[in-house]
Amino acid sequence: METAYVALEGGRVVEARSRAPGTTRGELVFTTAYTGYEESLTDPSYEEQVLTFSYPLIGNYGVREERFESDRVHPRAVVARELTDDVAEWLTEEDVPAIDHLDTRDLVTGIREEGAMKCGIAAGPDATEEAARAELSECKGMSEHTDIGQQVSVAERHTHNPNGDGPHVALVDCGAKGSITSSLVERGAVVDILPYDATAADVEHLDPDILFISNGPGDPENFTAAHALVEEFVGEVPLAGICLGQQVIAGALDGETEKMDFGHRGVNQPVRDLRSGRVVMTTQNHGYTVSEPGRLEVTQVNVNDDTPEGLESDDLDVITRQYHPEANPGPNDSLDFFDDVLALAEDAELTA
Numbered sequence: 001m002e003t004a005y006v007a008l009e010g011g012r013v014v015e016a017r018s019r020a021p022g023t024t025r026g027e028l029v030f031t032t033a034y035t036g037y038e039e040s041l042t043d044p045s046y047e048e049q050v051l052t053f054s055y056p057l058i059g060n061y062g063v064r065e066e067r068f069e070s071d072r073v074h075p076r077a078v079v080a081r082e083l084t085d086d087v088a089e090w091l092t093e094e095d096v097p098a099i100d101h102l103d104t105r106d107l108v109t110g111i112r113e114e115g116a117m118k119c120g121i122a123a124g125p126d127a128t129e130e131a132a133r134a135e136l137s138e139c140k141g142m143s144e145h146t147d148i149g150q151q152v153s154v155a156e157r158h159t160h161n162p163n164g165d166g167p168h169v170a171l172v173d174c175g176a177k178g179s180i181t182s183s184l185v186e187r188g189a190v191v192d193i194l195p196y197d198a199t200a201a202d203v204e205h206l207d208p209d210i211l212f213i214s215n216g217p218g219d220p221e222n223f224t225a226a227h228a229l230v231e232e233f234v235g236e237v238p239l240a241g242i243c244l245g246q247q248v249i250a251g252a253l254d255g256e257t258e259k260m261d262f263g264h265r266g267v268n269q270p271v272r273d274l275r276s277g278r279v280v281m282t283t284q285n286h287g288y289t290v291s292e293p294g295r296l297e298v299t300q301v302n303v304n305d306d307t308p309e310g311l312e313s314d315d316l317d318v319i320t321r322q323y324h325p326e327a328n329p330g331p332n333d334s335l336d337f338f339d340d341v342l343a344l345a346e347d348a349e350l351t352a
């Protein structure tokens with residue numbers, strides 16, 4: 001058996017089995033999702049993180065490309081109680097270290113008590129505790145990855161569904177999941193994908209019906225170009241956002257964001273709509289939250305901890321969600337968000 005080591009912030013080193021070799025480092029987080037490992041592992045919002053699955057068996061229905069949310073695996077390493085051969089082979093091909101046969105309950109309890117933490121990993125025939133510790137000592141905090149958008153965004157603008165008869169969406173790709181685009185395209189929208197550092201001139205040139213800021217990794221405060229776009233176009237073009245998109249939009253509209261202790265990652269996070277009282281189960285993957293909504297109204301909250309899950313403004317034509325209405329993985333209960341986004345794009349009466 002090939003060995004692996006995880007060195008944790010605070011000094012502890014945990015021994016495990018190597019399933020895909022290599023040394024790496026990242027912020028250790030966990031997801032409680034019990035299904036949808038292909039979607040989670042290809043979600044760009046996990047960039048620079050080490051993803052622990054609290055569900056004990058990962059890989060039991062194989063690996064199929066049509067379920068991927070992007071063209072590569074984004075976590076820097078993968079941790080589970082038991083990884084199947086299919087997943088281990090996929091991660092080996094992708095050059096992403098993976099480890100199993102460790103007590104993930106203990107790891108998850110540690111993260112819940114102490115918060116998401118830095119870690120270093122060494123896995124494979126040459127793995128040593130020292131190598132894992134050396135990785136840990138090089139590990140940066142998430143907010144220190146100041147240009148993380150560049151690692152996950154498209155380099156050039158491109159258009160999906162150019163002949164669609166629906167509204168024209170300018171989607172700023174801060175690390176967008178593929179299902180966001182497909183959810184819009186399925187509803188007839190023409191979707192222009194713009195790099196994370198698109199300028200106001202780039203957006204003006206497209207003259208979209210709505211400006212949509214995507215999900216993405218790391219600290220929302222590091223997405224300064226998207227922040228500037230929101231400041232520039234608020235009140236002129238309707239705005240929508242998912243996850244990092246909600247955080248960036250709130251931050252640009254006099255709101256604030258902060259880091260959570262261990263975040264929300266899973267597919268059964270309950271969200272209450274404050275107007276209807278309806279609760280839906282949602283997919284989530286975030287470590288930051290909006291702490292002050294600024295010029296926006298909180299319309300939905302997390303049932304567990306009351307953090308803002310939906311922000312809106314009728315006057316400014318803004319609608320955002322902290323969770324992932326596009327699901328993948330997870331429940332489809334909130335897909336109607338995309339109908340609301342496109343209705344806002346069509347009906348907005350902004351005249352500035």
Ligand SMILES: NC(=O)CC[C@H](N)C(=O)O
Nearest residue numbers: 215216218243244287288
């Ligand atoms: N999925 C996302 O867009 C995550 C947003 C942000 N990186 C966070 O962790 O809170």
